[in-house]
Amino acid sequence: MNVLARTDKSERLAQAPLIIRRVDAIPVALPLKSPMKMANATVSTAENLLVRVEAAGGQVGWGEAASAPTMTGDTLGGLVAAVRDHLGPMLVGQDAREWPSLRPRLHQALLGNGGAHSALEMALLDLAGRASGTRLIDLVARPRREVVKPMWLLGNKTADEDVAEAHEKRRLGFDFFKLKVGVKPLKQEIAIAHAVRAALPKTTLCADANCGLMLAEAKAYAEGTRKARLMFVEQPLAYDDIDGLKKLTRATKVPIGIDEGIHSFADIRTSAAAGARGVSLKLIKLGGISAAVEAGKLCQKLGLSVNIAAKIAESSISSAAALHLACAVPKADWGVSLTHFYLGEDIVRRPLPLKDGLVALPQGPGLGIEVDERAVERFRVK
Ligand SMILES: [Mg+2]
Structure with a gap:
């Protein structure tokens, strides 16, 4: 195969739809090396939401958001529920490459919940970047x-x-x-x-x-x-x-x-x-x-x-x-x-x-x- 043909193929692959078949909301508890004491909270274990988005072709993207009851009001249970019950189901069957048009629909469907929206966007951009061989930064700025x-x-x-x-x-x-x-x-x-x-x-x-x-x-x-x-x-x-x-x-x-x-x-x-x-x-x-x-x-x-x-x-x-x-x-x-x-x-x-x-x-x-x-x-x- 010559270089031109290879380029055509990789460009076609890069443009192929990236249909989301699965969205997982995964709660994790990550231990800190030592507790962090702040004015209104002490964190010794980080309770974070991970989002794993999987495309029909098997490609995977990851996102994360910390629970932050005293900063955003997000609890771990709330973050999980927002992705598992509200935002995730809206994405299954959608093309991850269409992120710019999916994003406002998600924000319209669920106000606030900044952590959940952020983790999901991160996972989708990670997925889209991986599928096209592009750094996340080059997709957004x-x-x-x-x-x-x-x-x-x-x-x-x-x-x-x-x-x-x-x-x-x-x-x-x-x-x-x-x-x-x-x-x-x-x-x-x-x-x-x-x-x-x-x-x-x-x-x-x-x-x-x-x-x-x-x-x-x-x-x-x-x-x-x-x-x-x-x-x-x-x-x-x-x-x-x-x-x-x-x-x-x-x-x-x-x-x-x-x-x-x-x-x-x-x-x-x-x-x-x-x-x-x-x-x-x-x-x-x-x-x-x-x-x-x-x-x-x-x-x-x-x-x-x-x-x-x-x-x-x-x-x-x-x-x-x-x-x-x-x-x-x-x-x-x-x-x-x-x-x-x-x-x-x-x-x-x-x-x-x-x-x-x-x-x-x-x-x-x-x-x-x-x-x-x-x-x-x-x-x-x-
Ligand atoms: Mg600060």
């Missing part, structure tokens, strides 16, 4: 970069432990740290920021309070840590406290970011109008990568900085999707959180590696990762 510099979250009981962990992670290549605050007494939180800064004079530092502070505390933290040079303080106040946000951003020059308060494009505009300087974009909050790419463009228009984050602790499936997103948005200047690093065990054959402080966009088709179905079975919630 023009790639802007091929590597990202991930951040590491610090949330120990003492400053000494945070400093020791920061040094250890720096040796592995991390050079961007986020302090989890809003948990300990304020004075101690401020002292920790200074201690970590003193230990790591040149590294990038930021803090995330996960809605854990009152207005006066937030102001005291932002001003009290000025010399620690935090790049930003994320979600100091309750997710819906827009008046508080306005007062805070007027009272301090420290950039304030919004995470739990972002669930839609309207929230991004509202936060910007209230003086926020940046937002955290997560797939589960925005309902999938197509919407998140558009959100990144909106942030660019509004002059907002952008943090891209998977949810503690999604596996290399969602981390890969977050990585595709981080490489697709105009900027991700407030860092990238890839959460598979926090898992005791991943469910892909080769977890996304850190090399020289960077994580590279996988070059394989779809998400570019290989799911280990036996590991999935081991962690399946029966």
Whole structure:
């Protein structure tokens, strides 16, 4: 067969319908290396939904979404039910390549449920990418970069432990740290920021309070840590406290970011109008990568900085999707959180590696990762 004939055949295969014959919603419980304590939740086991979409020809695509009762309201049972009982049955018999027209129909049929929509979109794009030999990013956007510099979250009981962990992670290549605050007494939180800064004079530092502070505390933290040079303080106040946000951003020059308060494009505009300087974009909050790419463009228009984050602790499936997103948005200047690093065990054959402080966009088709179905079975919630 000559090259031209082979090309014709591969193009025909690439264009052939990709009929979905099966959609599985699989609940898993993935143990973390150590519990992650935040202001409003402690996560020691990640309860995540996996979505497995299978085409008539046997090709498979995978998606994932963390349950996040205190962020999206999604529980594991709710995520499973949304895909198993509502969204999955709508897709059986449909052509996965028709994703752009399927997507609005799914969102019309089931409002909210960002995690379920995101996991399903991820699986369909992974499937479509694999079937055509195309990276997921090339299906949804023009790639802007091929590597990202991930951040590491610090949330120990003492400053000494945070400093020791920061040094250890720096040796592995991390050079961007986020302090989890809003948990300990304020004075101690401020002292920790200074201690970590003193230990790591040149590294990038930021803090995330996960809605854990009152207005006066937030102001005291932002001003009290000025010399620690935090790049930003994320979600100091309750997710819906827009008046508080306005007062805070007027009272301090420290950039304030919004995470739990972002669930839609309207929230991004509202936060910007209230003086926020940046937002955290997560797939589960925005309902999938197509919407998140558009959100990144909106942030660019509004002059907002952008943090891209998977949810503690999604596996290399969602981390890969977050990585595709981080490489697709105009900027991700407030860092990238890839959460598979926090898992005791991943469910892909080769977890996304850190090399020289960077994580590279996988070059394989779809998400570019290989799911280990036996590991999935081991962690399946029966
Ligand atoms: Mg956050």
